Amino acid sequence: MAPWKQPPIVKVYEAFSAVAGGRVAVTGAGAAKVTSSNGARTYDVWWDADGSTITANDSGSTWQGYAGYPIIAVLLVQGRIQTDDSLMAPLASVDWHELNDRVKRRYDQAVEQVLAEAAAGGADRDAIAAAAEGVLEQLAALHLQRSGHRQPPRG
Helix, strand or coil: CEECECCCCHHHHHHHHHHHCCCEEEEECCEEEEECCCCCCEEEEEECCCCCEEEECCHHHHHHCECCHHHHHHHHHHCCCCCCHHHHHHHCCCCHHHHHHHCCCCHHHHHHHHHHHHHHCCCCHHHHHHHHHHHHHHHHHHCCEECCCCCCCEC
C-alpha cells in the first residue's frame, strides 16, 4: 500500500457539488457510490474497517494516484472531513463535466467561474475557497493509504 497524493483543489469543489447535490450514497459497510455531476457515471468507493485505507474507481484515483473527488465526498459525508454545509450548497448543481470541457480542462478557470457564479448568487466566495483549502489540509492530516482494489469506472 502507498499513501494518496494530494489532489488538485478542483477535486474538493467537485466533492462539494457531489455532497450538496445528494449524489453520495453509502451502500454498505465499507462501500459507497458517487454519481458524477452529469449523471453519466457512478463511481465506487471502498474503505477498510478502521478507515485508514480507502480507494475509488474514478480516473483521478485510479490513474493519477491522488484521492479523487468521490473519496473526498465520502469522507465529507462520513464526517471524517468537516466543513460548513452552507458553503457547499451553492455548488450543488454544477455540471463539472460540461464546465471542464468548456474551459478545456483549465481547472483554475473552472474553479474561478464556479466561485464567481456562487458569489453572483449571494454566496461568500472567500469563505467557500477557505473551506476548500481547509478540506485539503484535513485530507492530508488523515494520512490515508491506497488499497490495491480497483475496478474501471462504469459509464
